[in-house]
Amino acid sequence: MNIRVRYFASVREALGAGETLQIDAPATVGDVRDALIARSPEHARVLARDRLLRSALDQVLCAESAAVGDGAEVGFFPPVTGG
Structure with a gap:
């Protein structure tokens, strides 16, 4: 399945605004994070x-x-972000 990933705050600064990911179903948000960790x-x-x-x-x-x-759209961000 195709997932759109968006990054915010310091994660966005390091990885860019986002990307798409192909992942096998069934999957969780944690599986998406693990697949991204394996990317680079x-x-x-x-x-x-x-x-x-x-x-x-x-x-x-x-x-x-x-x-x-x-x-689906999955977003990742630090626990505190500014305005």
Whole structure:
């Protein structure tokens, strides 16, 4: 399935505004993060599991256990962002 990934704040500064990802179903937001971590050393550094990041699914805050469907939008951002 195709997922649109968006990045915000410091994650956006490091990885850009976003990208698309193809991932096998079924998948969760955590699976999306893991697939992105495997993409490159920079992805691994910015999205590392030891970094506290918030996630959103279709513009609603969610846990990484949230199920992702085809065409979904997943966002990642640090826990505190400025205006």
